Amino acid sequence: MLAGMMYMEDQRYLELIKQRAPKTRHLRTMIAAFFVGGFICCIGQAFNDLCAYFFPALNPSTIKQIVPLVLVVLATLLTCIGIYDKIGEIGGAGSIIPITGFANSIISPAIEHKREGIINGVCANMFKIAGPVLVIGIVASVLSGIIALVLKSVT
Amino acid sequence: MPASTIQLKSRVLIGAVATLAGPKESQGPLKKHFNKALRDDLLGLTSYELAESKIHESAIRYLLNKTNYMPQDIDLCIAGDLTDELYATNFAMRTLEIPFVGSFGACATYGAAIALAARIIDASVFKQRIICSVSSHFSTAERQFRFPLELGTQRTPLAQWTVTGAGAMLINKTEGRIRIESVTFGRVVDWGVKDANNMGGAMAPAAMNTMIRHFKDTRRQPRYYDLIITGDLGHTGALLLKQLMYERSYDLDQTNYTDCGVLIFDRETQKVEQGGSGPACSALVFNAYVYKKLLEGSIGRVLLVTTGALISKTSCLQKQSIPAIAHAVSFERI
Numbered sequence: 001m002l003a004g005m006m007y008m009e010d011q012r013y014l015e016l017i018k019q020r021a022p023k024t025r026h027l028r029t030m031i032a033a034f035f036v037g038g039f040i041c042c043i044g045q046a047f048n049d050l051c052a053y054f055f056p057a058l059n060p061s062t063i064k065q066i067v068p069l070v071l072v073v074l075a076t077l078l079t080c081i082g083i084y085d086k087i088g089e090i091g092g093a094g095s096i097i098p099i100t101g102f103a104n105s106i107i108s109p110a111i112e113h114k115r116e117g118i119i120n121g122v123c124a125n126m127f128k129i130a131g132p133v134l135v136i137g138i139v140a141s142v143l144s145g146i147i148a149l150v151l152k153s154v155t
Numbered sequence: 156m157p158a159s160t161i162q163l164k165s166r167v168l169i170g171a172v173a174t175l176a177g178p179k180e181s182q183g184p185l186k187k188h189f190n191k192a193l194r195d196d197l198l199g200l201t202s203y204e205l206a207e208s209k210i211h212e213s214a215i216r217y218l219l220n221k222t223n224y225m226p227q228d229i230d231l232c233i234a235g236d237l238t239d240e241l242y243a244t245n246f247a248m249r250t251l252e253i254p255f256v257g258s259f260g261a262c263a264t265y266g267a268a269i270a271l272a273a274r275i276i277d278a279s280v281f282k283q284r285i286i287c288s289v290s291s292h293f294s295t296a297e298r299q300f301r302f303p304l305e306l307g308t309q310r311t312p313l314a315q316w317t318v319t320g321a322g323a324m325l326i327n328k329t330e331g332r333i334r335i336e337s338v339t340f341g342r343v344v345d346w347g348v349k350d351a352n353n354m355g356g357a358m359a360p361a362a363m364n365t366m367i368r369h370f371k372d373t374r375r376q377p378r379y380y381d382l383i384i385t386g387d388l389g390h391t392g393a394l395l396l397k398q399l400m401y402e403r404s405y406d407l408d409q410t411n412y413t414d415c416g417v418l419i420f421d422r423e424t425q426k427v428e429q430g431g432s433g434p435a436c437s438a439l440v441f442n443a444y445v446y447k448k449l450l451e452g453s454i455g456r457v458l459l460v461t462t463g464a465l466i467s468k469t470s471c472l473q474k475q476s477i478p479a480i481a482h483a484v485s486f487e488r489i
Contacts, residue, residue: 006342006343006344006345006364007343007344007345007478008345008346008347009346009347009476010346010347010360013346013347013360013399014346014347014348016395016398017348017353017356017395020391020394020395020398021312021313021353021356021391022312022313022391023312024311024312025312029309079305079307080305082305084305084307085304085305085306085307085308086307087307088306088307088308088309089307089308089309089310091307092309095307096307096308101307104305104306104307105306107305108302108303108304108305108306108307109303109306111303111304111305112298112303112304112305115201115202129302129303129306
């Protein structure tokens with residue numbers, strides 16, 4: 001009876017797991033993600049508006065460059081003191097998608113691998129999680145740039 | 156009796172046990188049963204791997220102190236953990252002058268070590284003493300199998316929490332009141348579960364396979380045991396195992412069945428989703444809780460089925476399913 005059942009895909013069993021396993025509560029996590037993500041964006045926007053209010057001399061495009069910088073620094077700080085992962089536990093994608101999540105994904109492996117040294121630890125592992133995002137982002141921007149160039153020269 | 160289950164001919168006894176539990180574990184429901192509770196899981200060392208190594212070493216030293224043996228009195232130590240190349244265990248053994256065999260069976264290591272040690276003791280004519288020990292650490296396991304600690308990710312409802320701690324057991328022929336009666340080594344079972352978060356689901360068929368072989372070989376029913384306890388299937392895994400056993404006409408609901416991963420944490424307040432996992436999970440629960448109950452005499456016969464998901468980081472990325480194994484050891488009060 002037990003022979004031949006060691007290694008095989010048992011569709012009936014996989015179906016049973018699907019029935020019995022607890023599911024992610026999508027509505028609850030989505031609402032949490034909406035508010036956490038929204039809150040992070042609000043901070044960015046608020047900083048943007050305050051900058052424009054207090055330093056009228058700055059032109060809007062400079063401010064738009066400063067805002068992400070500030071958010072990245074904030075996220076780095078929160079990651080280092082061990083708060084960002086707690087926000088992430090509640091917010092999920094709401095705290096992963098904004099630029100703060102990107103900062104978190106670079107800083108957290110850097111902290112983790114500090115023990116293996118600067119070169120082989122921090123530098124080698126920093127982009128372990130953010131690496132794919134960077135590669136795909138750069139490839140996508142190059143491709144869209146080429147497409148734009150072709151379209152421009154055609155028209 | 157077929158070779159699948161080995162009934163020990165002589166009296167193989169548990170001499171003593173020791174447990175060291177991490178901070179989260181020592182806030183759980185079993186807190187008052189552990190020998191030592193750690194307040195800090197880094198122990199002031201430079202890395203979590205070294206901390207786990209220290210915890211492992213301390214558990215063995217605690218056991219030696221308890222039994223008044225010197226390291227030279229111990230003939231062999233069979234030990235393991237979850238880290239690559241058994242980092243924690245190998246480094247713990249540097250300072251202990253005990254002959255050592257490293258063993259890896261993921262979270263099933265403890266059962267495998269006990270079963271091996273029991274067989275060696277059973278076959279020996281001399282007075283032999285063997286220590287079985289395992290350790291695991293939440294932070295080393297997270298790094299090994301998952302994401303950096305500070306990364307803001309959400310845990311899935313099927314996730315399990317790797318237990319921080321170490322457990323050690325001395326097995327001999329002369330001292331002790333709990334006997335190891337028979338052992339059933341596991342077979343690798345893989346039913347095609349691919350979700351690395353669903354380890355309970357991957358391990359349940361392996362536990363079922365080993366359990367049924369044990370029951371068939373010994374011609375016993377689950378009712379024979381006062382307690383049947385699996386390693387770290389978690390809440391859902393235990394449910395699945397019950398269902399699988401029920402379909403093969405072994406009703407675990409009729410027996411006192413539970414899971415170490417379910418016992419070690421409080422699911423409601425400690426946010427562990429499915430419960431504990433890791434080799435130290437079954438070691439801590441068995442040594443601290445089940446062994447105590449056996450000594451007290453409130454239970455007489457126990458079947459410990461440690462379960463392990465034999466997953467690796469590479470196999471996971473290569474989209475392979477998760478093979479699993481389970482080893483069963485039957486204990487008896489004498």
